[in-house]
Amino acid sequence: MKKIIGVLVLAFVVSTVFATTIYDVQYTDVAGPDGTYPSLLDGEEVTVTGVITGLKFSGYKDNFYIEMVDGGEWSGLYIHMAGDTTLVVGDEVEVTGTVKEYYGFTEISGYDDTFISVTLLSSGNDIPAPMIVQTLDLTDAATAEPYESCFVEVNDVVVTEEQINFGQWYVTDISATPCQIDDGFFYLDSVEPEIVIVLGMEWAVIRGCLDYSYDEYGINPRTSEDLIDEVSSNENTINANSEFVSCYPNPFNPQTTAFLNLKSESYVTLNVYNIKGEKIKTLVNENLSAGEHHITWNGTDNNNKNVSSGIYFFETGIAKQEHDYTSVKKVILLK
Numbered sequence: 120m121k122k123i124i125g126v127l128v129l130a131f132v133v134s135t136v137f138a139t140t141i142y143d144v145q146y147t148d149v150a151g152p153d154g155t156y157p158s159l160l161d162g163e164e165v166t167v168t169g170v171i172t173g174l175k176f177s178g179y180k181d182n183f184y185i186e187m188v189d190g191g192e193w194s195g196l197y198i199h200m201a202g203d204t205t206l207v208v209g210d211e212v213e214v215t216g217t218v219k220e221y222y223g224f225t226e227i228s229g230y231d232d233t234f235i236s237v238t239l240l241s242s243g244n245d246i247p248a249p250m251i252v253q254t255l256d257l258t259d260a261a262t263a264e265p266y267e268s269c270f271v272e273v274n275d276v277v278v279t280e281e282q283i284n285f286g287q288w289y290v291t292d293i294s295a296t297p298c299q300i301d302d303g304f305f306y307l308d309s310v311e312p313e314i315v316i317v318l319g320m321e322w323a324v325i326r327g328c329l330d331y332s333y334d335e336y337g338i339n340p341r342t343s344e345d346l347i348d349e350v351s352s353n354e355n356t357i358n359a360n361s362e363f364v365s366c367y368p369n370p371f372n373p374q375t376t377a378f379l380n381l382k383s384e385s386y387v388t389l390n391v392y393n394i395k396g397e398k399i400k401t402l403v404n405e406n407l408s409a410g411e412h413h414i415t416w417n418g419t420d421n422n423n424k425n426v427s428s429g430i431y432f433f434e435t436g437i438a439k440q441e442h443d444y445t446s447v448k449k450v451i452l453l454k
Contacts, residue, residue: 173208254297
């Protein structure tokens, strides 16, 4: 009897140690002929476990993303057409099915009556924290593939292109390379208040699940709460109650214009700083009359040399008898 128990325990330990993980399904450093990175387990039936990070992708409740409890690169996987479920975000599930490559996107799919089963293991789990990436990381298969189907976020981004085609839009951060934001979980006009994407709009954080579709990676916010601290304005409108209004266009190439609306004659300084905090250009350092003023920057430094692509800051100081006013606006130069 002791030998039988020992064998059973050993079998359990071995099966646990060598169980297939999402990492096993996703990890590869071998590019396919189309430039994507297909799973080394493509076509094989596997059983994996993970915590649900995003639910109701493409509008169906049996399309969801799971991620390994500890998160990290290569830890996310998309589950497609899993059948009728009552799952919620935070559920830990065991999924058995066949690994498939859908035009470069790795998934376990029940499409076309392919066998798939989902077992609820536990509920109320914390989901892995989003991995912070740069927009540049998500524009090339070699650097984006480790984050496929993972929960990610980008910080301090600016809208470089408004919604086009099927609802996707684009933002960039300090890396000055735009990445796609998509509406796989919800449409921006389906929430209250409606979210309207405007060129130059700033977001402190955008997070979501990363998919791959039509040869492009895209972050899919799960709800409006994944879009944090937006700062939007009509860049063509001057607000009579403002001192420094906006920069337009933003992003820009080759030049952008700062709009000021002074309530009274004031001494104004307007300097441009790079991301390192170094002052590279003084645009204004004089008294200006009350009213509107348009100050143009052509992307050069104080030596009239062209600066490189990237994020810059307009710092405006307005000295008046009543009080002093300071404003900082972020602009992005794209070449």
